[in-house]
Amino acid sequence: MSTIHPPNAREIYLKISANISQVIQGQAVPTRKLLAALASGGHVLLEDFPGTGKTTLAKALARSIDAKFKRVQFTPDLLPSDILGVAIFNQKEQQFFFHEGPIFTNILLADEINRASPRTQSSLLEAMGEGQVSVDGERRDLADLFFVIATQNPVEFRGTYPLPEAQMDRFAMQFTLGYVQPAEEVAILSAQINNHPLDDLKPCVTLAEVLALKRGVQGVRISEELKRYAVDLAGATRGATGVQLGASPRASIALMKAAQALALFDGLDFVTPEQILELAVPVLAHRIVMEPQARFSGLTSRGVVEEIVKKIKVPA
Numbered sequence: 001m002s003t004i005h006p007p008n009a010r011e012i013y014l015k016i017s018a019n020i021s022q023v024i025q026g027q028a029v030p031t032r033k034l035l036a037a038l039a040s041g042g043h044v045l046l047e048d049f050p051g052t053g054k055t056t057l058a059k060a061l062a063r064s065i066d067a068k069f070k071r072v073q074f075t076p077d078l079l080p081s082d083i084l085g086v087a088i089f090n091q092k093e094q095q096f097f098f099h100e101g102p103i104f105t106n107i108l109l110a111d112e113i114n115r116a117s118p119r120t121q122s123s124l125l126e127a128m129g130e131g132q133v134s135v136d137g138e139r140r141d142l143a144d145l146f147f148v149i150a151t152q153n154p155v156e157f158r159g160t161y162p163l164p165e166a167q168m169d170r171f172a173m174q175f176t177l178g179y180v181q182p183a184e185e186v187a188i189l190s191a192q193i194n195n196h197p198l199d200d201l202k203p204c205v206t207l208a209e210v211l212a213l214k215r216g217v218q219g220v221r222i223s224e225e226l227k228r229y230a231v232d233l234a235g236a237t238r239g240a241t242g243v244q245l246g247a248s249p250r251a252s253i254a255l256m257k258a259a260q261a262l263a264l265f266d267g268l269d270f271v272t273p274e275q276i277l278e279l280a281v282p283v284l285a286h287r288i289v290m291e292p293q294a295r296f297s298g299l300t301s302r303g304v305v306e307e308i309v310k311k312i313k314v315p316a
């Protein structure tokens with residue numbers, strides 16, 4: 001059970017990042033956040049307009065690691081058993097056999113998650129929170145590496161079910177990819193003249209290396225002052241103007257762990273304030289529920305976190 005040290009961790013991070021950049025042009029910052037969530041044991045919600053590369057990014061990550069990958073296209077008629085699996089009676093053997101659903105994988109792409117019913121969405125809650133599922137009263141553990149990348153489009157409201165607060169809280173981070181620069185878009189066009197670059201992408205790291213990377217994150221030191229800083233940032237959202245529901249203690253934990261991962265990627269064995277500042281918005285904003293009146297007046301949860309970051313003194 002080897003653990004990876006900062007220089008080697010940085011090497012693995014750069015390897016995966018470079019591999020993904022063969023397919024996804026101009027998205028180094030979102031890739032860094034995605035890998036920080038992966039290494040810190042969190043899950044990611046990508047919310048962006050159609051065609052910006054959300055699904056491609058998830059597939060590029062999955063193909064960069066020699067691991068199992070499953071994709072579920074969420075639709076209104078999708079049932080929890082379609083994700084978790086189902087027990088089927090075998091006439092010959094006269095007993096039930098469990099057929100595993102797509103959740104039994106290393107990387108799960110939950111495409112357009114807000115198109116499924118709340119009942120189906122909630123089937124992911126236990127898996128994301130505890131790394132296990134309960135089917136027919138029996139507990140089944142998921143793989144050591146279990147990483148959910150969910151996507152949703154912010155512009156389509158017809159036929160969608162907004163994710164409840166408890167579900168949003170299970171995602172370590174939410175961020176967007178955004179549109180790339182014209183020069184990068186031209187490069188995307190050039191790369192896809194004959195075939196999709198994904199077709200030629202090969203794994204560049206093993207599952208064992210990623211698990212060692214996750215263990216390495218746990219060994220990164222974080223001072224009491226920086227723990228308090230992370231707690232203060234999350235705590236300030238609870239009393240902020242226009243906020244109905246602030247970030248939970250789970251948010252503080254996610255912020256600390258993701259900052260540890262970034263420190264490891266940066267070749268450090270301790271967290272600095274810069275890593276926490278880089279992650280404050282993607283880790284905290286999506287967990288905040290704004291009051292309707294505040295929303296109508298143009299206040300956003302992202303804006304609330306940005307204001308808090310400006311106000312709270314960074315530890316020296």
